[in-house]
Amino acid sequence: MRPGSALSLLALGSVAQAAISLEDSSLSPREIENLERSIEARSLVDDIWNDIKNAATCTACQGILVLLKGVAIFGDDAFVSIATGLCKLAKVEDDDVCEGTVALEAPIIADAIRNMDLGSDTSKLFCGSFLGLCPEPSVPQWKIPFPSSKPSTGRPAPSGKTPLKVVQYSDIHIDPLYVSGSTTNCTKPVCCRPYTAADEPGHSTSPAGPNGDHKCDTPVGLEISMYQAIKNIVPDAALTLFTGDIVDHAIWNTSKPYNQKQISDAYTYMSQYLGLVYGTAGNHEADPANAFPPQSISNSSQWVYDALSAQWTRWVGASAEAQIENIGAYSTKYPNGNLRIISLNTNFYYRMNFWLYQEDIEQDPDGQIKWLVSELDAAEKAGERVYIIGHMPIGESDAFHAGSNYIDQVVNRYSSTIAAMFFGHTHVDHFEVSYSDYSKQDASHAVMASYICPSLTPTSGMPSFRVYDVDPVTFAVLDTTTYIADMTNANFQTTGPVWTKLYSAKEVYGSKLNPPVTDPSAELTPAFWHNVTALFESNSAMFNQYISLKSRGWNVASCTGDCQKQEICQLRAGRSESNCVVPSPGLHISKRSDERHGHSHHRAHDHQECGMSAGMKTIGSLAMRKDLLNELQVRVNELRAKA
Numbered sequence: 001m002r003p004g005s006a007l008s009l010l011a012l013g014s015v016a017q018a019a020i021s022l023e024d025s026s027l028s029p030r031e032i033e034n035l036e037r038s039i040e041a042r043s044l045v046d047d048i049w050n051d052i053k054n055a056a057t058c059t060a061c062q063g064i065l066v067l068l069k070g071v072a073i074f075g076d077d078a079f080v081s082i083a084t085g086l087c088k089l090a091k092v093e094d095d096d097v098c099e100g101t102v103a104l105e106a107p108i109i110a111d112a113i114r115n116m117d118l119g120s121d122t123s124k125l126f127c128g129s130f131l132g133l134c135p136e137p138s139v140p141q142w143k144i145p146f147p148s149s150k151p152s153t154g155r156p157a158p159s160g161k162t163p164l165k166v167v168q169y170s171d172i173h174i175d176p177l178y179v180s181g182s183t184t185n186c187t188k189p190v191c192c193r194p195y196t197a198a199d200e201p202g203h204s205t206s207p208a209g210p211n212g213d214h215k216c217d218t219p220v221g222l223e224i225s226m227y228q229a230i231k232n233i234v235p236d237a238a239l240t241l242f243t244g245d246i247v248d249h250a251i252w253n254t255s256k257p258y259n260q261k262q263i264s265d266a267y268t269y270m271s272q273y274l275g276l277v278y279g280t281a282g283n284h285e286a287d288p289a290n291a292f293p294p295q296s297i298s299n300s301s302q303w304v305y306d307a308l309s310a311q312w313t314r315w316v317g318a319s320a321e322a323q324i325e326n327i328g329a330y331s332t333k334y335p336n337g338n339l340r341i342i343s344l345n346t347n348f349y350y351r352m353n354f355w356l357y358q359e360d361i362e363q364d365p366d367g368q369i370k371w372l373v374s375e376l377d378a379a380e381k382a383g384e385r386v387y388i389i390g391h392m393p394i395g396e397s398d399a400f401h402a403g404s405n406y407i408d409q410v411v412n413r414y415s416s417t418i419a420a421m422f423f424g425h426t427h428v429d430h431f432e433v434s435y436s437d438y439s440k441q442d443a444s445h446a447v448m449a450s451y452i453c454p455s456l457t458p459t460s461g462m463p464s465f466r467v468y469d470v471d472p473v474t475f476a477v478l479d480t481t482t483y484i485a486d487m488t489n490a491n492f493q494t495t496g497p498v499w500t501k502l503y504s505a506k507e508v509y510g511s512k513l514n515p516p517v518t519d520p521s522a523e524l525t526p527a528f529w530h531n532v533t534a535l536f537e538s539n540s541a542m543f544n545q546y547i548s549l550k551s552r553g554w555n556v557a558s559c560t561g562d563c564q565k566q567e568i569c570q571l572r573a574g575r576s577e578s579n580c581v582v583p584s585p586g587l588h589i590s591k592r593s594d595e596r597h598g599h600s601h602h603r604a605h606d607h608q609e610c611g612m613s614a615g616m617k618t619i620g621s622l623a624m625r626k627d628l629l630n631e632l633q634v635r636v637n638e639l640r641a642k643a
């Protein structure tokens with residue numbers, strides 16, 4: 001909180017004036033005048049509501065910000081208390097989930113709101129992410145300087161040598177408090193925990209099996225079953241990529257020791273069952289979830305980096321330790337081949353990392369992008385190929401346009417050196433193509449493929465992992481095969497999960513291309529993946545098959561018309577500004593992601609796969625319910641009267 005801001009509010013006696021006086025704002029004098037007039041006339045809520053109805057949504061949002069500032073300047077406690085009340089009133093979550101989550105998240109949100117100038121780019125970013133009321137501001141220009149120019153040599157030709165196997169799994173979301181026999185029918189973000197006596201084993205009409213349920217996170221038995229399956233199916237795996245998210249979705253009840261133990265337990269199991277594992281920082285590893293402040297703001301996530309470093313160094317070596325402890329990222333040489341693994345901390349570009357809504361937005365949080373450039377340049381000079389791994393895919397609507405744009409510039413520059421990129425986070429089976437020119441999205445402009453691995457946690461489909469065939473010389477991906485444990489298999493809850501091959505990309509998609517791509521030594525190039533998107537456009541049976549594979553055959557919803565267009569646009573978005581996602585009032589990002597992923601859950605409380613934020617949902621509901629705005633106005637007036 002800036003010194004004196006609360007005082008200035010009290011002195012001026014007007015929330016709008018105080019908010020505006022904090023800093024020179026980019027609202028026009030007329031807009032400020034209108035805002036003040038509406039406060040004096042006590043018609044602010046009416047004005048906001050009319051603006052929303054009249055689609056003047058960005059203006060409406062500045063009005064909502066005036067109210068939120070009116071609370072935030074009274075301190076974190078006031079903000080937490082009022083936000084918790086609104087969360088309950090809006091029935092965003094159960095009362096205890098509101099209480100726990102808002103207590104964890106709201107101080108970070110309050111800090112951002114206090115320091116936010118009305119009309120600034122940060123305020124618009126906030127309004128877009130939290131309320132769906134402003135388009136995302138255009139990307140601040142940053143032409144990334146590169147130490148060398150792009151070589152004219154393209155991607156190396158396949159060697160034709162016997163492929164290696166690379167394993168990937170993601171979003172394991174282990175629930176150590178999972179209780180077999182407890183209910184799968186609950187109103188919380190995850191079930192299969194005995195929250196009440198009625199949820200206890202023996203009382204429920206829908207008891208959880210021992211090995212997992214679509215309404216619940218992963219029981220340890222299912223986790224171990226996957227590691228064993230990987231060991232059995234791919235005993236010769238060269239290396240394994242784990243793209244993050246260990247901690248369960250009970251985000252209202254995380255704590256530093258709880259998450260630390262989760263991180264340590266998961267990597268200990270991996271080290272017992274698997275060979276070389278390269279991990280990356282998931283948004284759920286933090287406490288509160290998603291909270292990864294850049295070092296310039298706070299060192300409060302230092303413990304996550306320390307916890308990850310303590311686990312990862314057994315695989316990446318001590319030389320990567322300092323980097324992990326600094327920013328949760330690393331670059332390391334694969335010891336048995338000409339490959340470098342660069343693990344990015346994508347939380348620095350994540351919309352739900354509330355630390356990022358600073359009035360002065362850092363162009364390159366903790367210098368990660370500059371560091372990435374130097375690592376890639378050194379790799380290129382050394383003739384190494386590179387895998388970039390990260391948690392959140394860079395083209396998703398969860399990624400800020402700015403960070404995504406900058407990384408896309410780097411990917412374009414080093415597209416001959418980077419063999420492929422690997423992510424998780426969305427829980428579903430898909431991919432993204434990056435282009436050298438997004439206005440010319442064709443095979444000849446496709447420069448990179450991102451492989452997005454479906455989750456182990458069964459909340460959006462059957463538990464899954466992937467195996468890539470890769471060229472042992474160029475490390476190009478030659479095929480990707482998804483394995484699942486079919487939860488409808490009668491043995492799933494009795495003798496245990498049965499892991500089987502679901503499909504291979506070359507078999508299902510390559511064989512349908514013209515010309516077909518079926519040669520085992522042919523690379524699945526960026527152009528290949530572009531051509532697959534073109535196939536989805538022209539062949540609805542293939543597109544439907546893709547939609548079904550996305551959730552591994554579970555809860556498959558039809559996706560035609562705009563849904564199909566949106567889906568293909570997303571597949572062609574290596575950067576998020578190109579993914580065609582347009583915010584609409586109150587529709588927060590995760591809800592949209594879920595809808596886009598083509599399977600709604602029809603639950604009392606929509607389940608968010610990637611990240612969940614009661615704080616974000618609460619603020620988002622202000623754009624949809626006038627009664628909540630009125631309640632907020634009443635609370636602001638109470639605070640001011642008391643002060």
Ligand SMILES: *[C@@H]1O[C@H](CO)[C@@H](O)[C@H](O)[C@H]1NC(C)=O
Pocket residue numbers: 185186205206
């Ligand atoms: C889930 O619980 C609710 C409320 O207790 C009940 O009305 C509903 O019938 C239950 N659904 C199932 C599938 O058991």
Ligand SMILES: *[C@@H]1O[C@H](CO)[C@@H](O)[C@H](O)[C@H]1NC(C)=O
Pocket residue numbers: 177193195250253255258
């Ligand atoms: C919250 O977490 C603690 C462990 O940190 C656990 O003992 C408790 O049962 C959890 N509460 C719920 C409601 O899951």
Ligand SMILES: *[C@@H]1O[C@H](CO)[C@@H](O)[C@H](O)[C@H]1NC(C)=O
Pocket residue numbers: 299302303
């Ligand atoms: C974090 O910063 C605070 C004060 O700036 C310092 O006292 C503390 O030791 C730091 N913690 C870590 C783990 O570096």
Ligand SMILES: *[C@@H]1O[C@H](CO)[C@@H](O)[C@H](O)[C@H]1NC(C)=O
Pocket residue numbers: 443513514515517525527528531
């Ligand atoms: C992609 O399609 C184009 C034309 O449609 C074709 O020329 C090219 O060979 C295809 N590339 C791959 C890798 O399938």
